[in-house]
Every structure is written in C-alpha cells, then in structure tokens.
Amino acid sequence: MIAEALSYPFFQRALIAGLLAAVACGIVGTFVVVRGIASISGGLAHAAFGGVGLGYLAGFDPILGALGFGLASAVGVGVAEQRLKQGIDTLVAMVWAVGMAVGIVLIALAPGPEPDLMGYLFGNILFVPVRFLILIACMDLLIGFLVIFLFRxxxxxxxxxxxxxxIxxxxxxLSLLLLALVALTVVILIRVVGVILVLALLTMPAxxxxxxxxxxxxxxxxxxGVGAACITVGLFFSWMLASMFSADLPTGPAVILLTAIVYAISAALRHLLSARRPATREALQD
Amino acid sequence: MTGPPVVSLERVSFAYGHTPALHEVDFELQAGDFVGIIGPNAGGKTTLLKLILGLLKPDSGSIQVFGMTPLEARGRVGYVPQYARFDRSFPIKVRSAIAMGALGRGGPKGAAAVEAVERALSRMELTDVAERQIGALSGGQLQRTLIARALVAGPSLLLLDEPTASLDTRIGRSVYELLEELAEEITVVLVSHDIGVISRHVQTIACLNVDMHYHHSKELTPEMVEAAYGCPVDLVAHGHPHRVLGEHGQQ
Structure with a gap:
C-alpha cells in the first residue's frame, strides 16, 4: 500500500513538501522554543492569512501574499517590541485577529468562486504544485544559510x-532577523498544516x-528529524485510512495529533529516565 | 594615574516612574579600584550598574566611562549579571556560553577567541565542566562561568551584580578569591546586599540606598550604614585588618 501511495505524483510532492517543511520547522522551531516566542509566531501565522486574501483579490499567488504580510508583521511586531518593551502580548493578539479579519474581508471582496478556505486554515499538503516545492527548497536554503552563518x-x-x-x-x-525567519517558516507550514495548526509544528518537534x-x-x-518522521507517518496514515475506509482524514490535523502523541511519550520517557538516574542531578545539589 | 577616571557619575538621578532609584549620585572610580557597593534590596544597586552599562539612561546628570559615553565604552566593560535570575534550562554548554563573550565589539576573533575562551575556562577552574549544559552546574560554577564569559573580551572594568551565593568552596578557590586576584589587573565593582561577605574582600566600600555614600575607603561609618539601611548596625572599626563589621554580619 505504501508503494502504491508513492507511485502517485501528488503523493510524492506532498512527501517532499513535508520533508522540506520539517527542515525549516526544526531549525526555526528550536529558536521559537528556547526564546519563548511561540505566541508571536502564532500572531505572524494569522497575520499572514491577510496576505492570502490579498492574493485572491489582486490575482497573484496567495502564498506570496502570505509571505509579504508575514514579513511585514514580523518587522512591525519586532520594532514595536523593542520600542514598547512591554505590552507585546496585546499587540500580538491584535495582529493575530486583524490578520484573519483582513484575509476574510479581502476574500469576500474577491470575484469568482469561493477559494478553498479550509485548505489555508488546516493545511492542504496533498495538492502542492511543483513551484511550491521549489519555493520551500529556496526558503530552506536561505534559512539554513543564515542560521549557519549567524549561529553563534x-x-x-x-x-x-x-x-x-x-557587549x-x-x-x-538579530532579533528582527529571527522574527523574519519565523515568518518564512510559518508561510511554508501554512501549506502543510494550515494557519491554525502552524504553532504545533513550530513548537512540538523542538x-x-x-x-x-x-x-x-x-x-x-x-x-x-522528529518533524520529518511525524509528517511522513501522518501522511501515510491519512492515506491508508482514506483508501481502506474511504474516510477523508485531513493530513494536517493527523500530523499534529501524531506529533502530540510522540511528545507525550517522549516527555514521559524523559521523566522516567531522569528519575531513575539521579547521577545527572547530582551536580545540581552541590 | 593618567587619563580620565574609569567611571565618573555627576549628580545622576534615575526614577522608575515616580519611584526614585538614584538621587543625585556622585561617584568616581580610578583604574585599579576594587569597590564593593552595598545597600538594601531595591536601593538602586542594579540600577547603578545598568546606567554604567548604558542599559538605562539617567533622568539627569552625566555618566562617563573611560571618558566616553556608556554606549561608546561598550566592549571595554565586562558584566556579570545576577546568576540567580538566569534561565538554567537553556540548552547551551559552558564552553559556548563563555565563547559568547568574544562576540562583542572589540572582542577577540578566530584563533585568538578560542584561546581566550580556553584561558578563561582554566582561570575560572571550569575546564572539567566545559562540555556540561549550564543547568548541570553548581551555583558557584555557574557564577564562575558568567565571570569567565565577561573576561573573554579582555575588559578593563568588571561589574558584578550580587555574586553572593557562590560560596561553595569545596573545590578550588572561592569566587571572591578569584575576584581579588582579578582586581590586581583590572578595575572591579561588585554590588551586594550582603555587607559581611563583601567587606572581607574588597578594597573600598560604598553604601547605596537611593543616595550614595562613598569616601574612597574601606571604613564604614555608622552614619553611612544607617543612612543606607535606615537602621543602626554595630560596627567594629578596629581589629582584624579585613574585618569591618562585628560578629553580627559574619555568622
């Protein structure tokens, strides 16, 4: 059944998209977790949705609109954070909701049939065009290059x-650059798991x-690696359910639930291991 | 001594909103000084360090560091933050944390940076724990890691915020002995609410509780302490040369 899945070009593209997205979410998600900027990242994802609406209205690729809105919001939030020092929480909430509102309003104004909103909200990895793969690959390269170059x-x-x-x-x-990298990653992940679920893939694997x-x-x-494994398994799992029971299991949510299960197991295992090995804690006590 | 004073504050005031933290503080440090600034919590000690570091701007008065503005002097000033406020779960090894010190303006580059990190590791007696994550260190080791990080850039002035809880002297020398040794080479300022500990090691003592009391000496007059702490403290002005206070403060 796996071989059959892999014989379909759309499935191959979905798998490649997922693996490429996992690279970005591993690198950038690590910074999101250790720096504690998950809520800002969520704000950027929802702000990017405004750009999706603009793309539909103005007739260009909605992903490019998301990229523009995401980067602009990253700079806006980042500068405001540095100037205000406080109250960033409220600002993020505003960007979060206003981005969604802008997206919905612009889509309503756009002529033609209603676009696939669910695909943007919860991901639509099964139908990614080749040009999107090229776009993710380029963003991966850019993120990888910048992070290696500026790692320290x-x-x-x-x-x-x-x-x-x-000193x-x-x-x-550097802080603005990091937010810009988050914006890039968020846009990649929107296609894979959607605006609403982006935060899960940005935080859980890390x-x-x-x-x-x-x-x-x-x-x-x-x-x-964890992200890649979860996306791959989630992809096959939803494929199998679809072909066995003709149940339409959306891939994005399947990936997220799987990652959450892995997180729970990992946390429990970690807890058990460190409880049984007090040697690692010894140093804390002197 | 030639050149401008290392640090010079003139009538510096600073307030958080309506709460004054420093009131018209005059303070001057010469090269080679080893000063302990004591005072109660919320007496403005950390604020003073942050003003010297350029993290805060004074409401009035002027601050010069090596004859420059605090921002211009960055790279020549080493800073050791309060280690107790540190996020110890951050995934970073001791060696990488120390190497961070070389990334600033005027810090060593390339091979010189690697060498400076190794020197700082061995000087602070951290070579054995260099590959440990910082959360696996004792309080004293973490304190020494933060000092090593500040030393990597080769500062001429070292500022330390509350290095008190680092008295685990089981192995090697205490942080204070290391600081005494450092103070022979560079100017050192440390800030603490713990009179007993500080007074045994530093050269001169200042009292700070919004107002600054400093006479370039190690003698603490009852008036200084009373002004700083708002209550009388028993002082012994003679006896052991390194003892300024009575049994009271020494346990």
Whole structure:
C-alpha cells in the first residue's frame, strides 16, 4: 500500500513538501522554543492569512501574499517590541485577529468562486504544485544559510539578550532577523498544516528534541528529524485510512495529533529516565 | 594615574516612574579600584550598574566611562549579571556560553577567541565542566562561568551584580578569591546586599540606598550604614585588618 501511495505524483510532492517543511520547522522551531516566542509566531501565522486574501483579490499567488504580510508583521511586531518593551502580548493578539479579519474581508471582496478556505486554515499538503516545492527548497536554503552563518550570534541573543546588548552586539537587528525567519517558516507550514495548526509544528518537534539534547545545534537536527518522521507517518496514515475506509482524514490535523502523541511519550520517557538516574542531578545539589 | 577616571557619575538621578532609584549620585572610580557597593534590596544597586552599562539612561546628570559615553565604552566593560535570575534550562554548554563573550565589539576573533575562551575556562577552574549544559552546574560554577564569559573580551572594568551565593568552596578557590586576584589587573565593582561577605574582600566600600555614600575607603561609618539601611548596625572599626563589621554580619 505504501508503494502504491508513492507511485502517485501528488503523493510524492506532498512527501517532499513535508520533508522540506520539517527542515525549516526544526531549525526555526528550536529558536521559537528556547526564546519563548511561540505566541508571536502564532500572531505572524494569522497575520499572514491577510496576505492570502490579498492574493485572491489582486490575482497573484496567495502564498506570496502570505509571505509579504508575514514579513511585514514580523518587522512591525519586532520594532514595536523593542520600542514598547512591554505590552507585546496585546499587540500580538491584535495582529493575530486583524490578520484573519483582513484575509476574510479581502476574500469576500474577491470575484469568482469561493477559494478553498479550509485548505489555508488546516493545511492542504496533498495538492502542492511543483513551484511550491521549489519555493520551500529556496526558503530552506536561505534559512539554513543564515542560521549557519549567524549561529553563534543568534544563540547568544537567545541565551542572554541583556549581555549581548552590553557587549555591543546588534541585538535589535538579530532579533528582527529571527522574527523574519519565523515568518518564512510559518508561510511554508501554512501549506502543510494550515494557519491554525502552524504553532504545533513550530513548537512540538523542538520541544521533543529538547528532551534528548542539551545544545542548540543537535536540538535543531533532532527536531527536524522528529518533524520529518511525524509528517511522513501522518501522511501515510491519512492515506491508508482514506483508501481502506474511504474516510477523508485531513493530513494536517493527523500530523499534529501524531506529533502530540510522540511528545507525550517522549516527555514521559524523559521523566522516567531522569528519575531513575539521579547521577545527572547530582551536580545540581552541590 | 593618567587619563580620565574609569567611571565618573555627576549628580545622576534615575526614577522608575515616580519611584526614585538614584538621587543625585556622585561617584568616581580610578583604574585599579576594587569597590564593593552595598545597600538594601531595591536601593538602586542594579540600577547603578545598568546606567554604567548604558542599559538605562539617567533622568539627569552625566555618566562617563573611560571618558566616553556608556554606549561608546561598550566592549571595554565586562558584566556579570545576577546568576540567580538566569534561565538554567537553556540548552547551551559552558564552553559556548563563555565563547559568547568574544562576540562583542572589540572582542577577540578566530584563533585568538578560542584561546581566550580556553584561558578563561582554566582561570575560572571550569575546564572539567566545559562540555556540561549550564543547568548541570553548581551555583558557584555557574557564577564562575558568567565571570569567565565577561573576561573573554579582555575588559578593563568588571561589574558584578550580587555574586553572593557562590560560596561553595569545596573545590578550588572561592569566587571572591578569584575576584581579588582579578582586581590586581583590572578595575572591579561588585554590588551586594550582603555587607559581611563583601567587606572581607574588597578594597573600598560604598553604601547605596537611593543616595550614595562613598569616601574612597574601606571604613564604614555608622552614619553611612544607617543612612543606607535606615537602621543602626554595630560596627567594629578596629581589629582584624579585613574585618569591618562585628560578629553580627559574619555568622
């Protein structure tokens, strides 16, 4: 049955899209988790939906609209955070809701048949065009290149922003860059799991990886691997259900639920192992 | 001594909203000073360090560091934050955390940076734990990690915020002995609410509780302490050369 699935070009494209998305979500998700910017990331995902609406209204690829809106919101939120210092929570909530409202209004104004809204909200990985694969591959390369090139700096700012400021690092610029990377990743993931479920893939694989690693670089690698495995298995699982029971199991939610189960198992295992191995805690007590 | 003072504050005031943290503080540090600033919690000690570091701007008055503005002086000032406020679960190894110190303006690059990190590791007696995640360190080890990180860039001035709980002296020297040694090379300022500990090690003591009391000496007058803490504290002005306070503060 697996071989049969793999013989369909649309399934191959879905699998490639999923694996490429896992790379971005492993790398960027690690920063999201250790820096605690999950809610900002959620805001960016929903803001990007405004761009989807603009794409429909103006007649260009909605993903490009999402990219534009996502990046603009990243810069907006990032600058506001640095200026305001406080109240970022409210700002994120506004961006979150206003982005959705803009998207819905623009789609309503757009001529022609109602587009596949569910696909943007909950993902539509089974019907990705080849040009989208090329787009994700390019974004992966860009994210990978920037993170490798600036790894030490991004790590330093995530670890201790105040110290980074004091020694004269360009903390503001680096923080904005990180938010821009989050925006790129969010746009990739919208296609895979949709606006509403983006946060799960951005946080859970990295959180699982944190159970088993204690440095950023290995955490990124493990997170990407976990994400890739969950997306692959989720994809096959929904395929099998569809062909066996002709039940239409949406892939995005299936992937998320699977990742959540893996998280629960990983957390329980980690807890059991560290309880049985007090040696790792010894150092904390002296 | 030639050149401008290391730090010079003139009539510096700072308030958080309507709550004054510092009131017209005058303070001058010369190269080689080793000063302990004591005062109660919320007495403005951390605020003073943040002003010197340029993290805060004074409401009035002027601050110069090496004759420059605090922002211009960045890269020459080492900073050791309160380690108790630290997120110890952050996935970073001791060596990487220390290497962060080299990323700033004027920090060592390439091979020189690697060498500076190794030197800081061995000087702070951390070589054995260099590959540990920071959460697996003792309080004293984490404290020394943060000092090592500040030293990597080769600062001429070192500012430390509340390095008190680092008294686990089971192995190696205490943080204070390491600081005494450092103070022979660079200017060191440490801030603490713990009079007893601080007074045994530093050269001179200042009292800070919104107002600053500093006389370039190690002698604490009852008036200074009373002004700083708002209550009389028993002082012994003679006896052991490194003892400023009575049994009271020493346990």
């Amino acid at each position: 700096r991004l790590e330093a700012v995530a670890f201790d922003e105040e110290f980074a400021t004091v 004269g690092m360009r903390v503001g610029t 959180a699982i990886a944190r159970h088993w690693t204690d440095a950023l670089a290995p955490m990124m690698v493990v997170a990407a």
